[in-house]
Amino acid sequence: MKIRVKTECEKQFLKNNKFNYSMTLLSLVISACMDVALAIMLYFFFVAATTGDNQTLFIGTIAGGVFCALYVLCKIIKRSFMNKYLKTALSQFKGYVFSKILSKSISEYRRESSAKFISAFSNDLNSIELNYLVGSIDIMGSVFTFVASGIAMLFFDWRIGLAMIVAAMVCSFLSMKYGRRLVKKESKTANENMGFIDQVKDLLNGFIVIKSFRAEKEVLQIFNERNVELESTKQSRRATSETVTIFGDLAGLLLNSILFSAVFALGIGFGDDAGTGAALLMVFIQLLNYMLVPVRKIGSGISNRRAAQALIDRISEAIEEDPTYVETEKEELTGVDGGIEFKNVNFGYEDDTKNILKNINIKFEKGKSYAIVGSSGSGKSTLLKLILGHMPNYDGSITIDGKEIKNLSLDSLYEHVSVIQQDVFLFDSTIQNNITMFRDFDADKLKSAIERAGLSSLIAEKGDDYPCGECGKHLSGGEKQRVSIARCLVRETPVLLMDEATAALDSETAFSVTNEILGIDGLTRIIVTHGLEESLLLRYDEIIVIQGGRIVEQGHFNDLMEQKGYFYSLYNVFQS
Ligand code: ADP
Ligand code: MG
DSSP states (O other): OOOOOHHHHHHHHTTTHHHHHHHHHHHHHHHHHHHHHHHHHHHHHHHHHHHOOOHHHHHHHHHHHHHHHHHHHHHHHHHHHHHHHHHHHHHHHHHHHHHHHHHHOOOHHHHSOOHHHHHHHTTTHHIIIIIIIHHHHHHHHHHHHHHHHHHHHHHOHHHHOOOEEEEEEEEHHHHHHHHHHHHHHHHHHHHHHHHHHHHHHHHTTHHHHHHTOOOOOHHHHHHHHHHHHHHHHHHHHHHHHHHHHHHHHHHHHHHHHHHHHHHHTTTTTTTSSSHHHHHHHHHHHHHHHHHHHHHHHHHHHHHHHHHHHHHHHHHHHHHHHOOTOOOOOOBBBOOOOOOOEEEEEEEEEEEEEEEEEEEEEEOOOOTOOOEEEEEESSHHHHHHHHHHSSOOOOOOEEETTEEGGGBBHHHHHHHHEEEEEEOOOOSSHHHHHHHTTTTTOHHHHHHHHHHTOOOOHHHHHHHHTTTOGGGGGTTTTTHHHHHHHHHHHHTTTTTEEEEEEESSOOOOHHHHHHHHHHSSTTOEEEEEEOOHHHHTTHHHHHHHEEEEEEEEEEEEEHHHHHHHHHHHHHHHHHHO
C-alpha cells in the first residue's frame, strides 16, 4: 500500500492542536466503552431481576444512575474538545493557505484562476470540515465502538461475535471499494464549482454593463448553462455517495439476519434458563445496534474522507510554489543611482512569439522625467510591467542600478519603485487606510502626499476615515484615482512609474497632479501619458515615442517637434 506523505496543508490541522485532538479521541474511546458497558450492565440487571436478586438490583439501579451521569459528561467533554480542535484546525488551515497565496509572485499568481482559491475557502472547505475533519473523528469513533462491541460479543458468544465481525468487515470493505469512485467525482465537482464561481464573479462585475445593454436574458442563459452543468455533476456525486451508504444498509440487514439465525440455531433464549437466555438475546440486540452504526458509517465515511483529501491535495497543489517562480538567491536592490537601462529587449506574452516589444534600447537616468507616448496597444504598459519585474521571461537585458531585473528580489525592487496604474484598486476600508496601505506614516509625509494628489479638499469634506466601500464604490473614478496617486506618493520611492494614471481626472486636476509630480526633486519618473499639453511636455527631459512595439522617436519636446515625424503628427491630432 502506498503510504501517503502528509502535505503542509494537512499538518496545519494538528499544529498546536494535538491536545484537543487526543482528548477528543480519548473521550471517544471512553464513550465507546461506556456504550458497551451499558449493554453489559443491562444484561446483569436483567439476570438479577429475573432471579429476584434484590441486592444486586438495588446496587445496579444506583450504579446505573451514576453511569448515565458520567455518560452525559463524557459526551459533553467530547463535544467541547472536538469544537476546540475544529476551530483551531480550520483557522490555521485557512491562515496557512492564504499566507501561501500572498507569498506567490505576481507572475505566478497570474497563471492561477482566483476562483480556485475562492472555492478553496468556500465549497471545498465545507466538504473538508464535514468529510475530513468531522469525518475522521466519526470514523475513529465508529472504529472504537465497533471494536468494543465486537469484543463484548466475542465475550458473550465467540461464534456469534466472530460471524458478526467478519460480515461487518466484508461489507465495509465492499463499500470502501465502491467509494473510490467518489474521489474522482469530488474533484470533478470542485472543478465545475471553480468554473461556476469564476463565471458568477465575472458576470456580477459586469452588472452595470449587463443592465445598460439590457443583456439580462442572454446573461441568465449563459449563467444557467453552467448552473445546470454544476448541479448535474453534484447530482452524480450525491448518487455515488448514496450508493456507498446502500452497502452500509445492506450490511445492517445482513448482520441482523446473521444474529437472529445464530440465536435460533444456537437456541439462545429458549434454553433451560429462560431468564439468562432472554438477557443474552437482549444484550446481543443491544450490541448489534452499536455495531450497526459504525458498519453503516465506516465505508461511506472513509470514502467521503478520501474525496475530501483529494480536495486538500488540490489546494496544496494550487498554493505550492512552482519551482520556476521561486525566488532563489535573488539580488537585493540597494539604490537606483545607475538608472534603468533596456538593452536589446524583445518581449512577447507567449514565449514563442517575442513580438510585443521589439529591440528596445533606452536608458532612464536617475532624477529625470520621461514621457512615454504612443497609440493604444503599442506596448507602453508592457514596458512598465517589465520594469516592475512582472514578466521575467524577456530577451535581452533590463537593469536597474546595473542589476538585472529578473535576478532581483521583488521586495527590494518595490522598496525603490512604485507604480500608479490606470486600473485603481481600493480596499473596502477608509480613505486613510487605502492611502497608507494599512501602514504607519509620518503625519507630514501623509499630508504632503494628500496635497500633491489633489485630495485635500475631499478629505476635508469627508474625513480621512470615510469608508471607500467595496472596490471603492463610494468614490468617483477621479477620486479613486487620486487616492491611488497619494498611495504611491506617500511611499517616496526614488522611482515612480505612471500608466495613464490621470486618465480618469478632469483636465484641470490631471494637469495639476502631473505638474506636482514633475516638480518633485530627484525623483526618476517614467510616465505613460496620452495627454499632450505643451506646457507639461516641455518639462520632460525626454519623450519616448512607441509605435507597434518599437521606439520610433525619442528626445526633448522641441527636438521631436522639429523632426516633424510621428510624434509631431500625434501632437497635432491631439490639439485639434
Ligand atoms: P498599451 O499600454 O500601449 O496600450 P499594452 O502594453 O497594454 O499596450 O499592450 C501591448 C500589446 O500586448 C497589445 O497588443 C495587447 O493586446 C498585448 N497584451 C497586453 N497584455 C497582455 C497579456 N496579459 N497577455 C497577452 N497579450 C497582452
Ligand atoms: Mg496601457
